[in-house]
Amino acid sequence: MASKYEIAWTLATVVLLAGVAAYSTILLYQLDALPADPTEYVDVTGHQWYWEFYYPANGSYFNSSYDATTNTVSGGALWAAPGAVVQINVTGADVIHSFNIPALGVRIDAIPGRMNYFAFTVPNAAPGTSYLIQCTEFCGEFHGTMRSFLEIT
Numbered sequence: 001m002a003s004k005y006e007i008a009w010t011l012a013t014v015v016l017l018a019g020v021a022a023y024s025t026i027l028l029y030q031l032d033a034l035p036a037d038p039t040e041y042v043d044v045t046g047h048q049w050y051w052e053f054y055y056p057a058n059g060s061y062f063n064s065s066y067d068a069t070t071n072t073v074s075g076g077a078l079w080a081a082p083g084a085v086v087q088i089n090v091t092g093a094d095v096i097h098s099f100n101i102p103a104l105g106v107r108i109d110a111i112p113g114r115m116n117y118f119a120f121t122v123p124n125a126a127p128g129t130s131y132l133i134q135c136t137e138f139c140g141e142f143h144g145t146m147r148s149f150l151e152i153t
């Protein structure tokens with residue numbers, strides 16, 4: 001027969017774990033929540049091996065090509081103002097990629113046939129500051145140089 005201590009510590013463990021489960025469930029949903037009114041929307045499409053940025057506010061597309069010898073991009077970048085809340089709608093055109101801004105903790109998969117949504121706040125950095133964007137899902141031969149920059153405008 002179980003002693004009253006066994007019953008007590010079993011119940012205490014159940015209560016503790018239920019509390020942790022409830023707290024982390026709420027936190028998970030809060031992490032995925034999108035802001036009601038972001039400053040800017042950008043559609044991001046991963047291609048082998050470059051990032052395409054579409055700005056619906058002015059209907060313009062940019063294919064951002066990375067040059068590893070100079071560590072620069074041509075053709076466009078992800079532009080945003082300091083402090084802006086940017087919602088990115090991310091998909092893949094060919095294979096699975098992953099859109100990652102390591103310095104900002106932004107990481108979301110770019111999957112063909114699926115749109116993933118993520119919002120983040122741009123740091124209050126000086127115009128001209130740039131943050132590396134790197135594909136973090138192995139996507140073929142030039143995956144390592146599938147880069148771009150978030151550029152503060």
Ligand SMILES: [Cu+2]
Nearest residue numbers: 135137139143
């Ligand atoms: Cu990749």
